[in-house]
Amino acid sequence: MTSIFPEISISTERIVLRPLETEDAPAFTEMMNDELVTAWTSVPVPYTEEHALEWITRGAPAERTGGRGIVFAVTEFLTQRLVGTVHLRKADWRVLSAEAAYVIAPWARGEGYAAESLLAAAQWLFQDRKFERLEIRTPADNTASQQVAQKVGCVSEGVLRNAWIARTRTEDGSWTDIRTDLIVWSLLPEDLEDGPGEAADAGGYSAYPEAGSYSAYPDWR
Numbered sequence: 001m002t003s004i005f006p007e008i009s010i011s012t013e014r015i016v017l018r019p020l021e022t023e024d025a026p027a028f029t030e031m032m033n034d035e036l037v038t039a040w041t042s043v044p045v046p047y048t049e050e051h052a053l054e055w056i057t058r059g060a061p062a063e064r065t066g067g068r069g070i071v072f073a074v075t076e077f078l079t080q081r082l083v084g085t086v087h088l089r090k091a092d093w094r095v096l097s098a099e100a101a102y103v104i105a106p107w108a109r110g111e112g113y114a115a116e117s118l119l120a121a122a123q124w125l126f127q128d129r130k131f132e133r134l135e136i137r138t139p140a141d142n143t144a145s146q147q148v149a150q151k152v153g154c155v156s157e158g159v160l161r162n163a164w165i166a167r168t169r170t171e172d173g174s175w176t177d178i179r180t181d182l183i184v185w186s187l188l189p190e191d192l193e194d195g196p197g198e199a200a201d202a203g204g205y206s207a208y209p210e211a212g213s214y215s216a217y218p219d220w221r
Contacts, residue, residue: 003093005070005129010120015083015113017072017120020060024073025052027082031105038175039167040142041103045175067091069098074117083108086121088134097133098125102148109144115151119192122152126189133188139166140181153192154185 009018020028031037032047044051060071069089075082084104091098100121104114125131136154138145149156160182167175 003091004067005064005088005091007064008124010072010124011077012116012120014077015117015120016075016077016080017086017117018075020056020071020073020085022053022056024082025049025056027105028052028056028073028085031082031084031103034106035169036106036144037103040139040145042165045167063087063089067093072117072121074104074113083113084117086117088121088125095133096131097135098131099135099137101136102145114145114148118148119152122187123192126192133186136185136187137164137182138185139164140183141166146183146185149185152187154187155191157184157186159183 007019009016011017026049029047029049029052032041032043032052037043038045038047063069063071069087069091071088072086073082074084074086082105084102087101088098089101100118102114102118104117122134125134136145136149137160138149140159162179163182164180165177166180168178170176
């Protein structure tokens with residue numbers, strides 16, 4: 001039997017991590033069309049609401065039910081506004097490891113939401129699901145994403161040379177592909193002991209009923 005993550009929500013003082021809903025599609029579409037998200041991820045260009053709905057209704061749920069990972073919408077606790085998304089992916093149920101990817105909406109950057117949401121997801125993965133390793137891969141020039149990894153306590157393990165294709169603007173305003181290195185980061189349960197785990201300590205986990213940038217390099221296709 002394939003191991004799967006439960007459908008849950010995770011809350012901290014400021015944010016809630018929950019499954020994506022169809023009502024998120026307009027805000028999700030706007031976020032994915034941001035230039036920094038386009039530059040550092042593999043999202044289609046332009047990213048349409050049809051793309052968003054396909055991911056929300058099929059792609060993201062299939063990650064969980066197929067045992068590959070889990071996708072969270074990150075929302076503000078008070079306003080319910082979509083802050084971003086966290087994707088725990090490539091789950092290895094024997095090794096108990098997974099890879100994290102995250103995107104934060106342009107309006108929410110600089111407020112600590114990326115680190116807070118990543119930390120909340122990591123704490124749940126380690127404490128509730130008993131995983132032993134979380135990995136993040138950031139493009140070499142994506143310093144904002146690297147700062148997030150450092151802030152939550154990740155350790156840099158090395159460089160995968162020429163391992164990712166990012167995008168950059170050309171003189172005519174179109175996008176072109178460029179190859180870049182990936183920096184590999186890891187987070188283990190012991191890295192959070194007496195460390196940067198305070199942001200999510202006041203939060204909790206709750207069952208989520210079934211319901212119809214800063215960016216690491218996630219493949220959102």
